[in-house]
Amino acid sequence: MSFQETLLLIPAYNEEGAITRVVAEVRALYPELRILVADDCSTDNTADLARAAGARVLSLPCHLGLGGCVQAGYKLAFGLGYETVIRIDGDGQHNPTDIPRLLDVLRQTGCEMVIGVRAKESGGLQTHFVRKIGIHFFRFILRPILGRPVSDPTSGFVAVNRRALAVFSRSFPLEYPEIETLVVLQRRQFTFEEVPCRMRQRIAGRSSITALKSVYYVIHVLLGVFVNILRFDGRSRKAPAKR
């Protein structure tokens, strides 16, 4: 597997307990793969530890949230001419041994994005009850919008090609990007594929989405989904979407 013109993007916020192992694991498996940790103004030593582990670090001077942090990485990758970007979380939940499979599907199918989704053998969703309901709710909502089922619309394990990078570097959902991203792609007639992956327990830290935040999450994302639909419908009436 060639990793030329491929960048591994790890958005991280206060991940000092896990970032060293995540970077080291990727470097041990794929020494030629370039790793960029986008540090979202962590208040701990995430940036220093990532740098010490051998990653390049994009340090944001203000905390932007996940979407703003990922978009900064996409903008840099697009500007530097990368053809493919793989994004994994900085908490160690995503197994880097799955990276080649995501890249294979991205290159072979010609789709714009590949999502690493939780395989059945790696167990159910390791999250609390309210969030599980939210995920099932969004599966139900997204099916008619996307015209196909999606197993885990909240997965942060994704690979994107340059066409998607061009779009995301201009426009990217800022707070909870995963679900809205699918709608952005669909409205531009881009395609995505899913690859079952074995997810792991996070190495350290806790999810930022608590039970209470899950309610806000559902409302926020639902609004974002419909705004994206309206926005692109409005644009497509003026000018048809170009691929």
Place this chain on the structure above:
Amino acid sequence: MDRLFDILAILAVVLIIVVLRSLRREHIRVEHSVSWLAAAITLLVLSRSHRLLAQAAAYIGLESEAAALMLGILAVFLGVFYRFSRIVSGLKDMNITLTQRVAILEYKLHQQNEEQQAKP
């Protein structure tokens, strides 16, 4: 009823004074003070215009001038809040873009410095 209108007039005057003081101390920018001053002046005018309020109340179908006044205040301040929501959203977008640009520029600068140092 008159006491209510007097209190609202006093509140409007206090609001104008607070906004002008904030302007003088540069706590508020001029362009952002316009909405508050316009709202305060509207409130002051409404609280002193009993005939206008009586006509408005009759037109809308409200029983009292006070209800018409409250409706007017609600409309004015909803307008102000909406305007500020738009301003804040615009500023947040600019802040995100600037933050990302600064981070990317710093990254590129750092890379250039490393490359220069690596040259013999």
